Amino acid sequence: MVEAEIENDNTDNIRDKVFYENNVLSREFYERDTAIVAKELLGKILIVGELDNFCGGIIVEDEAYYGTNDPASHASNGITPRSRIMFENPGIAYVYFCYGNYYLLNAVTEKFGNPGAVLIRAIEPLFGIQNMMERRKNEKIIELTNGPGKLTMALNIRKEHNGKNLTSIKEGIFMLDTDKFYNDIKLSFSSLAYKLSSFKLINESQIAISPRIGIKKGRKSLLRFYLKNNKFVSRK
């Protein structure tokens, strides 16, 4: 059963559409209010790697972090060596080390000079599933990317990705505007052995909102967003 799933990872069929610059989310997408960006990133596709070797999946859970008025944010105390990146250009990656073991991926938001970032908490695997299984040392698809530290391990996101430009295919990490090639990718994955739970155009009624996870301050804000009934969401 696992073997069948690997064989049907039909990355080859859609390679050119994935690495098509016009399908990548632009800087303007990120240069907006962080909660709006977080909400709209649901259903979009995260890709890591090069044309001949890449992996990725559908974003199904994320969280918004602001600056001065958000005690849970790394930017709450202003610019430090770590938080500096959150004040820079929207559409770049903020990757930081957590709990002595894990790298966590964020997308920087808001206008230059205003801090903001969206933490990517879970994706639904689409491409490079075999590589993900090897990196995670786990053959269960459900366990590959259903958490912020898990997905960075599965996709091989490390501190070198910090500051990379997410709005171009050139730096090996980017986000795709699913709406632009929805029909292509839907067709390409119609024979996937495991059942895709998120591959549909996202509307408001499919999105759930909750407090953020794993923080002690700022718990009252409803800044976590996830797709209802998606089995790759880290926690209910």
Place this chain on the structure above:
DNA sequence: ACCACGATGAACT
């Protein structure tokens, strides 16, 4: 120079 703690995951019960 020091030190408390965390945007976690894995392995338990």
Place this chain on the structure above:
DNA sequence: GTTCATCGTGGTC
């Protein structure tokens, strides 16, 4: 449901 390994970061002294 529980505990805990692990170490970079940043605030404090």
